Structure formats: C-alpha cells, structure tokens
Amino acid sequence: MRDALADLAVYEPEEGEIMEVSMGPHHPSTHGVFRMDVKLEGERVVRLKPVFGYLHRNHEKIAEHGAYLSAIPYTDRLDYLCSMTNNWGYVLAVEKLAGIAVPERAEYIRVIVAELTRFQNHAGLVGFLLQDMGASGTPLMYAFREREKVLDLFESLSGARMMCNYMRFGGLRVDATASWLAEVRQLVGRLPRFVDEFENLLRVNEILMARTQGVGVLPRELAINAGVTGPMLRASGVNYDVRKVDHYGVYDRFHFRVPLGEHGDVYDRYMMRILEMRETVKILEQAVRDIPAGPIIDPKVRLRGLRPKAGEAYGRIESPKGELGFFLISDGTGNPYRYRVRPPSMINLTILEDMCLGENIADTVIILGSVDIVLGEVDR
Amino acid sequence: MVGEGLIQGLVETARNFFGSYVDKERLTTVQFPEERLPLPEASRVFPILLFDGGDPEAGLRCVACQICEKECPPRCIHIEKSKDKKPDFVGKQQFYPAVFDIDVSVCMSCQICVEVCPFDAIRMDKEFELSTSDRFGGLLWTKEQLAKPNDYYKKIHPEESAETDERRVKELADARAKAAAAAAKAKAASAAPGSAAGNGTEAVKEPEQKVTPQ
Amino acid sequence: MALPSPEQIKTQIEAGVPGAAVTVIANGSPSAQRSLLLDHAHARSVAEFLRDHAEWRLDYCSLMTGVDWLDAETSQKVKVKKVVQAADGSESEQEVEEVRKTKTPGYLEAVYHLFSMEKKHGPVVLRMRTTDRGDGARLPSLTPVWRSAEFQEREAFDLYGIVFEGHPDLRRILMWDGFVDYPMRKDYVPPVDEVPVVVPQRPGSAGTPSEVHR
Numbered sequence: 001m002r003d004a005l006a007d008l009a010v011y012e013p014e015e016g017e018i019m020e021v022s023m024g025p026h027h028p029s030t031h032g033v034f035r036m037d038v039k040l041e042g043e044r045v046v047r048l049k050p051v052f053g054y055l056h057r058n059h060e061k062i063a064e065h066g067a068y069l070s071a072i073p074y075t076d077r078l079d080y081l082c083s084m085t086n087n088w089g090y091v092l093a094v095e096k097l098a099g100i101a102v103p104e105r106a107e108y109i110r111v112i113v114a115e116l117t118r119f120q121n122h123a124g125l126v127g128f129l130l131q132d133m134g135a136s137g138t139p140l141m142y143a144f145r146e147r148e149k150v151l152d153l154f155e156s157l158s159g160a161r162m163m164c165n166y167m168r169f170g171g172l173r174v175d176a177t178a179s180w181l182a183e184v185r186q187l188v189g190r191l192p193r194f195v196d197e198f199e200n201l202l203r204v205n206e207i208l209m210a211r212t213q214g215v216g217v218l219p220r221e222l223a224i225n226a227g228v229t230g231p232m233l234r235a236s237g238v239n240y241d242v243r244k245v246d247h248y249g250v251y252d253r254f255h256f257r258v259p260l261g262e263h264g265d266v267y268d269r270y271m272m273r274i275l276e277m278r279e280t281v282k283i284l285e286q287a288v289r290d291i292p293a294g295p296i297i298d299p300k301v302r303l304r305g306l307r308p309k310a311g312e313a314y315g316r317i318e319s320p321k322g323e324l325g326f327f328l329i330s331d332g333t334g335n336p337y338r339y340r341v342r343p344p345s346m347i348n349l350t351i352l353e354d355m356c357l358g359e360n361i362a363d364t365v366i367i368l369g370s371v372d373i374v375l376g377e378v379d380r
Numbered sequence: 381m382v383g384e385g386l387i388q389g390l391v392e393t394a395r396n397f398f399g400s401y402v403d404k405e406r407l408t409t410v411q412f413p414e415e416r417l418p419l420p421e422a423s424r425v426f427p428i429l430l431f432d433g434g435d436p437e438a439g440l441r442c443v444a445c446q447i448c449e450k451e452c453p454p455r456c457i458h459i460e461k462s463k464d465k466k467p468d469f470v471g472k473q474q475f476y477p478a479v480f481d482i483d484v485s486v487c488m489s490c491q492i493c494v495e496v497c498p499f500d501a502i503r504m505d506k507e508f509e510l511s512t513s514d515r516f517g518g519l520l521w522t523k524e525q526l527a528k529p530n531d532y533y534k535k536i537h538p539e540e541s542a543e544t545d546e547r548r549v550k551e552l553a554d555a556r557a558k559a560a561a562a563a564a565k566a567k568a569a570s571a572a573p574g575s576a577a578g579n580g581t582e583a584v585k586e587p588e589q590k591v592t593p594q
Numbered sequence: 595m596a597l598p599s600p601e602q603i604k605t606q607i608e609a610g611v612p613g614a615a616v617t618v619i620a621n622g623s624p625s626a627q628r629s630l631l632l633d634h635a636h637a638r639s640v641a642e643f644l645r646d647h648a649e650w651r652l653d654y655c656s657l658m659t660g661v662d663w664l665d666a667e668t669s670q671k672v673k674v675k676k677v678v679q680a681a682d683g684s685e686s687e688q689e690v691e692e693v694r695k696t697k698t699p700g701y702l703e704a705v706y707h708l709f710s711m712e713k714k715h716g717p718v719v720l721r722m723r724t725t726d727r728g729d730g731a732r733l734p735s736l737t738p739v740w741r742s743a744e745f746q747e748r749e750a751f752d753l754y755g756i757v758f759e760g761h762p763d764l765r766r767i768l769m770w771d772g773f774v775d776y777p778m779r780k781d782y783v784p785p786v787d788e789v790p791v792v793v794p795q796r797p798g799s800a801g802t803p804s805e806v807h808r
Contacts, residue, residue: 053768058753058777070453073490099624138393145408156420159504165490173495174422190405201392204385224653224711227742240654240711304451304496311623314657314707314717325657327707330623340659350744379768 018046021361025054029132029365032375036352036364043360048353052346055379063339068094068169068306071339076163078341079377082121084113084154085319087167092248093315093326094169098308100301106171107250108291112184113154113166114317115280115287119191120147121320122231122273122280123198125372129270130202132369133211139201146194149187156180169306171297181288188284195277203274212267216355216367219264226351229344230322231276232371235261235268242318253290254283266363269370307334321345321372341380345373421539424491424504426484428533429526432469436527441501443474448493448502456486457493468499469548470555477523484510485519500544506536597650597715600628610643611636619721629705629719634734637722638760641739644708644718652708652718655740660750662727662779665700669693700727702756706736706743724756727779735761753778 024035033054039047059078063071075090076083088110095102102110127143151161157180158166158173166173176184202208218228223236233240241258243251259275261268310332316325322344329338348371356364400407410417431439444461460479468474493502505528512518534541597603604616607630614636619629632640644652676690702724709716724731735758737744747758748767755776758764766773775782 056768096625159422159424313625342657
C-alpha cells in the first residue's frame with residue numbers, strides 16, 4: 001500500500017502545457033447542472049466554453065401543446081427562484097397579444113410580489129456569491145432567513161412558496177387580504193435594517209475586495225452588444241432598466257433610482273444587488289402605501305379557452321436576472337403557435353468566456369456566481 | 381486601517397449571534413418533526429375529491445364533466461364517465477366518474493383543476509408527508525383514495541369552505557324554490573280550474589342527496 | 595425619440611443599403627407590432643445599417659428565435675364558366691363551382707427583436723425566411739452584428755435546424771451532440787419510450803388500467 005502511494009508522484013505540468021478541466025456538471029460552484037470546459041495554462045484560463053442543456057425539457061414545446069392558461073404553472077419552473085416575475089412576463093405577453101386590460105389593484109399587487117421576488121432573489125444571490133468566495137454559511141444563512149419571510153408571504157397569498165402560479169392574464173388569481181398587506185407592511189418596515197446589516201457584513205471587507213475588485217471585468221460596449229441585461233449590465237455602467245424604459249404595469253408611478261456601476265467587475269455586480277435591494281424596498285414602501293381598492297381581474301377575460309386573434313406580440317419585464325421576454329405567435333386557435341422565452345440567464349452567459357480569459361481558475365467560480373444563473377431558465 | 385472591514389463584519393455576526401437569544405426575528409428555525417409551523421389557509425399540495433354526507437360513492441360531487449382532465453397542464457387526471465346517472469345535491473340526475481385517477485407523481489400542484497371546476501368537486505389538500513415504498517401503485521390515487529368528506533375540507537380550508545358552502549346552500553335553495561314553483565304550476569294545471577293551489581310545496585320531493593353545510 | 599413607422603424604416607433602409615429588398619409584414623394582433631422581412635443577400639448589411647444608424651442606434655438585439663411554418667394547403671371555392679356536355683349531347687356554358695387548391699411551401703423563419711439601449715426605444719422586428727424546410731434551411735447569421743444572437747442562433751440551429759452561415763461556433767446547445775432531429779419543428783415526432791411500463795393493479799377500481807399514465 002505504501003509503495004503504491006509512493007508511485008503516485010505529484011504531477012508537475014511542463015511550462016506552457018495546456019490542461020483541460022471539465023468543471024461540472026456536478027460541481028458545487030456551478031449552481032446546478034452546468035459545465036464549463038476550461039483549458040488552463042497553469043492557473044490561468046485560456047479557453048472556457050459553457051456547456052448546458054442537462055435540465056432541458058423543451059418548455060417551449062410543452063407550452064405550444066397546451067392552452068394559454070396551462071402555460072402559467074410551467075413558467076414558474078423557468079427561473080424557479082422567481083416564479084412571480086416569470087408569471088408576469090408571460091401574462092404581459094398574452095395581454096399584449098389579446099389586448100387585455102388589467103385593473104389597477106392587480107397592477108399594484110403585481111408590483112409588490114415582483115419586488116418581493118427581486119428582493120429575495122438578490123439576497124439569495126449575494127449569499128451564494130459570498131459562499132462561492134469562501135464565506136461559508138454565514139451570509140447565505142442570513143440571506144435565507146429573510147428569504148424565508150418573503151416565501152411565507154407568498155405561501156399565504158398564493159398557496160405555494162416557490163411555484164406560485166399566481167398571475168392570470170387580465171389580473172390575478174386571488175386577492176390580497178388586508179391582513180396580508182399588513183404583514184407586507186410589517187416586513188417592509190424591517191427590511192432596511194436587514195440590508196444595512198447585510199451590507200456592513202462584507203462591503204468593506206479587505207479580503208472580499210482583494211478577491212473581487214478588478215476581476216471579471218465586463219466592458220460597457222461588449223455588454224451592450226452581447227445583450228447582457230439586468231444588474232450585470234448596470235454594473236458595467238449602462239443605464240437600462242426595463243421598468244424605467246417600458247413603464248410596464250404601474251412602474252411610472254414610483255420613485256426609484258437605477259444604481260449604476262463603474263468598473264463592471266465582480267465587486268460592482270455584488271454591490272449592484274445590494275443597492276437594488278434598497279431601491280426595491282423603496283418601491284415596496286410606496287406600493288403598499290398607495291394600493292387602491294377594486295377588482296383584481298377583468299371579469300370578461302376568458303381564462304379557459306382564450307383564443308387571441310392571429311398575430312404576434314412580445315412582452316418583456318425586468319426580472320431579477322435581467323430582461324425576461326416572452327414572444328408569442330397566435331394562429332387563432334386555443335394554444336400558442338409559437339411560444340418563446342427570452343431567458344436572461346442564458347444570454348448573460350454569452351460573455352462568460354470573455355470575462356474569464358486570463359483570470360485564475362478559482363476566479364471563474366465567482367465570476368459565474370456574479371452572473372446569477374438559474375439552470376431551470378438556462379436550459380428550459 | 382487594514383482589518384477594519386473584517387472587524388466591522390465580525391460585529392455584525394456577533395450582533396446576529398447574541399441577538400438570536402433575545403430576538404425571534406433573528407432565530408427562525410424550528411425543529412421539524414417535533415415542532416411544526418402552521419400551514420396558511422391557501423396552502424396546497426395535491427387534489428382531493430369532495431363528497432357530501434357520509435357515503436363517498438353516493439355523495440361524490442364530481443359529475444365527470446372532464447373539464448379538469450382537459451385543463452390539467454401535465455395531464456395527470458384520468459376520468460371515465462359512468463353509463464348511468466345518479467342525483468346530485470339538488471336532486472338533478474348527473475353522470476358520475478366510474479374511474480377518477482390522479483397520478484400524483486405527475487401532478488405539479490398548480491391548482492388549475494380547482495379553478496376550472498364548476499361543481500366545487502375538487503379541492504387542494506394540505507397533507508404533504510406522502511412518501512410511499514411503491515412508486516407505481518402508491519402514487520396513482522384512485523377515486524376511493526381521493527374522496528374526502530366536506531367536513532375535512534372545512535377543517536383544512538375554513539374560510540374558503542365557508543364561501544363554497546354558502547354558495548351551495550343558495551344553489552340548493554334556488555333549486556328547491558324552482559322545483560316548488562314547477563310543481564305548483566303542474567298541480568295547478570292538472571287540478572280542476574278554480575281549486576286552490578296553495579299547498580303545492582308539499583308535493584316537492586326532498587332531494588335524495590342531502591347537503592349539510594353547517 | 596420614437597421610432598418611425600415600419601414603412602419609413604423600410605424606405606430609409608432601401609436608401610441606405612443599395613439593393614436591399616424589404617417587405618413589411620402585417621400583424622393582426624392588438625399589439626400591432628409589424629415586422630420587416632429581409633432578403634438573405636443584404637441582411638447583414640441591413641443589420642449593420644440599423645445598428646449604426648445615427649438616430650436609431652439599434653444596438654441591442656433582445657430576442658432571436660426560430661419559427662416553423664409547415665407546408666400549407668389552402669382550398670378556395672371558385673366559380674368558373676365551363677362548357678358542360680349534357681346527357682343528350684348538347685353543349686352549354688354553365689357556371690360550375692370548382693375547388694382550387696393552392697400549396698404554400700413551408701419555411702423556417704428567424705425573428706429578431708431590436709431595441710436601442712442608447713436611445714431607449716424599440717422594438718424593430720426583423721424576419722428572415724428560408725427557402726424551404728430541407729436543404730434550403732440556411733440563413734445569414736447576424737451574430738457578427740449583435741453577439742447576443744450567438745447562443746440564440748445556436749438554439750435555433752439546435753431545435754429548428756436553421757443553418758446560420760457566418761456563425762462563429764454553430765453547434766448544438768441544448769440537445770446532445772449525437773442527437774439527429776430538430777425537436778421544435780411542428781412535425782417532430784418524439785421517440786417512443788421503449789422502457790416497458792408496469793401498469794399497477796389498482797385495488798377496488800372497476801375500470802381497466804388507463805393508457806394515460808404510460
């Protein structure tokens with residue numbers, strides 16, 4: 001036994017030798033079944049190809065086979081951390097396709113649940129990113145503690161914590177009760193304290209700064225050309241937020257700012273999530289203050305057996321990951337002829353190689369972590 | 381000063397650690413099998429079929445209209461309509477499901493079957509500890525396994541069931557009034573003209589299936 | 595600044611890119627978002643023209659997708675005058691109804707939704723159509739113009755079988771490399787699951803084992 005071990009000398013690569021490493025699909029840092037084919041020269045990345053599709057279930061085909069209504073629970077399973085925003089993206093596209101108006105109260109509740117989703121997604125992402133950097137456990141558990149409170153609210157509203165299936169074209173499935181809104185108000189009152197603590201925990205931490213600043217820089221022009229969206233794009237200094245550009249829903253009624261980064265590195269992307277959490281709290285405060293009474297769904301809408309006129313529509317929203325779009329083509333029948341998701345997670349991966357080239361192998365983990373992917377959406 | 385950021389972070393951890401002894405907000409975990417958090421009213425797991433009265437066969441509300449089967453996104457419901465009819469809660473003759481199976485290994489708990497059901501026959505259960513050692517038979521639930529009394533529904537969804545029962549009581553009253561009016565009219569027509577048709581309500585037969593919403 | 599109408603964009607494209615043929619495609623839905631059909635030869639230069647246009651600056655390609663349009667056969671009843679020979683041999687001109695069938699060959703389509711991050715407007719919708727659904731399923735790639743189309747064009751190649759000429763790295767993206775068919779096409783038949791399924795014996799049920807659960 002001892003002799004056998006002695007034969008296994010430490011492998012010393014020659015100068016300039018390229019080593020191929022397959023990170024994933026079952027690597028703890030890849031946030032799911034995701035693989036990176038990496039070529040290394042020493043510790044330095046010289047090539048990186050993302051490989052995915054392990055969770056592919058042809059979501060689009062499933063939705064094309066079913067009625068318009070039956071696609072909604074499937075959208076929950078795209079980005080399974082943010083089912084509310086996925087619902088909203090889809091119902092917005094159907095509303096555009098069929099010309100359906102939404103009551104005001106429903107729009108406000110949509111804003112509330114979408115911003116709660118954004119909050120819990122960003123808190124979770126920051127937790128996971130710090131976990132990837134080696135801050136094991138503590139920040140992630142703090143984030144999950146708050147996320148739990150948001151999920152409890154979702155459960156008492158829609159019946160499920162993650163697969164909410166809450167929105168319908170023309171409105172919502174169930175109304176928010178007064179007690180639910182009171183709970184939201186109570187939670188929103190506590191959130192600023194959490195964000196402060198979460199920021200103080202590691203924002204000026206020297207180790208974190210040394211690890212993230214100047215790592216995985218994404219230049220502004222490349223980010224625009226590669227269609228990167230969401231906090232990643234804004235970390236590179238591009239002022240583009242669909243909530244501000246399209247004013248979908250009632251977002252034009254709220255005062256909030258769009259935080260922008262300067263360097264486009266991992267640190268900026270980390271800070272972007274923290275700052276967006278603050279803005280989200282601001283929107284929530286205004287939404288729970290101003291929510292009007294009224295119906296939550298247009299009673300004339302046919303949920304079952306909706307047959308929009310032949311044509312097409314593209315609806316897009318600002319999901320926590322980026323611009324989530326749904327493109328629908330109707331041929332006049334009861335199910336969509338073409339149903340297409342624009343998955344922000346997948347498109348944000350286009351520039352993964354550009355960000356990782358020349359970096360150390362250990363940094364690919366945090367660069368990937370700062371992209372914020374969910375494989376349910378990447379693979380669909 | 382180098383290290384200031386580290387100390388600042390450690391202060392936060394200490395605040396959370398010591399805070400967890402005094403602040404419920406900072407310590408939210410429960411020891412699951414012994415301690416259980418109450419499930420909210422809206423909570424949902426898998427569908428159940430409701431029946432009125434004490435007999436799951438006679439009182440089953442489902443009339444095998446097969447809307448839920450068609451609308452179910454993962455198509456996990458399988459219904460076979462009966463050949464004969466049985467009276468429903470207002471006494472109207474309706475079909476009933478000879479077979480009603482739900483494959484809960486396919487079901488994704490989306491509640492669309494509940495939304496589309498016009499007969500208040502299908503509702504969501506809250507039972508979530510459902511492990512089985514038989515992954516074929518154990519996860520294919522038949523009509524007999526799915527049928528649950530209305531009292532059970534009242535227990536798990538008190539607010540929702542109150543609303544449903546109120547509507548059903550009204551439906552029953554409407555149906556009785558309609559039947560009474562029809563019977564009175566029939567009696568008036570058959571009886572000799574001029575005779576009093578005041579006690580027409582007596583002729584109305586009580587529906588065989590009694591609904592007892594309290 | 596809002597974008598001009600599709601017709602005006604078409605006029606400007608045809609002035610800016612000599613030889614480009616652009617058709618405006620109608621959209622019957624309430625969204626009324628009309629699109630521009632490009633010819634293959636000039637698609638790349640039109641895309642560059644739109645991206646670099648000083649007023650529009652369509653620097654961001656949000657969505658790229660494939661669409662499959664099957665061979666369509668539309669039948670139309672037309673009244674035609676025909677010389678009809680009657681039974682007695684006399685000929686007379688009569689109006690006869692005739693069914694005329696027009697066959698439209700199927701094609702694959704690539705749709706691009708363009709926005710401007712700089713000017714914050716959009717969308718402009720571009721379309722390209724292949725000549726057929728077989729060997730002619732080739733289109734010029736717009737990835738050199740907008741890199742955001744890189745993965746999405748790979749996906750359209752993977753799921754629809756559109757070959758994008760000029761794409762830097764055209765491989766399958768979601769399906770595995772050895773996969774042969776194109777799953778998103780409308781005539782795709784999924785392979786039959788060859789694993790035998792044990793249909794469980796359901797206790798207490800009168801029905802036959804259902805096909806649904808296979």
